[in-house]
Amino acid sequence: MELKVYADRMSQPSRAVIIFCKVNGIKFEEIKVDLSKRQQLSAEFKEINPMRQVPTIVDGRFKLFESHAILIYLASAFPGVADHWYPADVTRRAKIHSVLDWHHSNLRWGAATFIINTVLGAALGLPMKPQVAAEAEKILSSSLSKIESIWLKGNGRFLLGGLQPSIADLSLVCEIMQLELLDEKDRSRVLGPHKKVQQWIEDTRNATKPHFDEAHNIFYKAKTKFQVQRTLQANSEREESSIRKALPSKM
């Protein structure tokens, strides 16, 4: 029975798992769990993952969720995955675990909270909290600085001085790709100062092409849609403001 990957390509860890499978020639059936339609909450999906999260995989009778655990499992259980993705050497492997654990409470926390309280919240009609967004931006910026000064230290193009990418590169880069959804001003402010991070994203994209862009296609379309929405909203606000100025004041 073929591996099943339950995913929504708008979710960054879903994309990481899909890209990993494609790059490593792991055959799988992709089953979309549309988060915007809250399909992860269905009774059907609860049977597959009681935590109701994507990505989730089903490999025969074995079910697994949490993207880092999935990436490690795929690299360990499927033949033909090159060692650089998840090295057999115990110290190199330990360093990759260290990056992945750090990711949870730093980069992911900052990026996901910032995106939800800016662009995604607006698109989904959720209440946004500017104070929470401001605090998340600090964690996000500090995380990007630490990636540059600590994890990208060394001669290699990838994390931990690697000459080829590991599952940590894939996971963290997919997370940072979420920033593409921001409006240009916010994105430049957050990502602009981190040239080394920008180069590393490009290197990871090149090392996994054409699958990287293919997995991000839906996401790129959403980015364009959000941009159009913002432009329309800005125009309508500008128009409203001109009408108000043209009308005699009642004050």
Add this chain to the structure above:
Amino acid sequence: MELKVYADRMSQPSRAVIIFCKVNGIKFEEIKVDLSKRQQLSAEFKEINPMRQVPTIVDGRFKLFESHAILIYLASAFPGVADHWYPADVTRRAKIHSVLDWHHSNLRWGAATFIINTVLGAALGLPMKPQVAAEAEKILSSSLSKIESIWLKGNGRFLLGGLQPSIADLSLVCEIMQLELLDEKDRSRVLGPHKKVQQWIEDTRNATKPHFDEAHNIFYKAKTKFQVQRTLQANSEREESSIRKALPSKM
């Protein structure tokens, strides 16, 4: 050269690493990094861990931080660690990774944020945010429910139906032990409904004795100190209130 463990026993992941070493007969030198004195920010410690967090280990020339990564490394690199702590079987190992990853964004996030914004913040003189504490309590309670209904499902006494503990049991139980610092009212409200979690804590403590209590000793003393502080504060507030009542009102 002996393994060095940089730790503060007030930190839950530090205790997990210390207990793991002791239970498995791994010899180590414990070096205290006193978080209350902000020793993790010293230039000396930055050389050991640029992220300035405990626990951190140094094994010969190899440095590692993030407690989950450390526990996996110790279980893999040191001889004589029983298989149940971190099974060699790829599917059992994957499930442990899944619990550990889930821990970061759920139990840890809820518990640590709640404790900081209630008892620890008060003890350290930090500004507390009741709204943040209330949101964290929801995540914490939901995490405890999920531990009972999902991770503790099965016949075994430990997570994932295990008959003996894994590194995931140790990590999550040490996290929940932080709730001991709360005042009795808060602790009962949060932990009271979760009888299965309470039994599991007891089982993990028994499976790792006497090291579990030995590693928690400083922590138990802090708990008593916090209780005394709260009683003194409550008494002084009561006294102040009686004096105010006894004095004639100036209004």
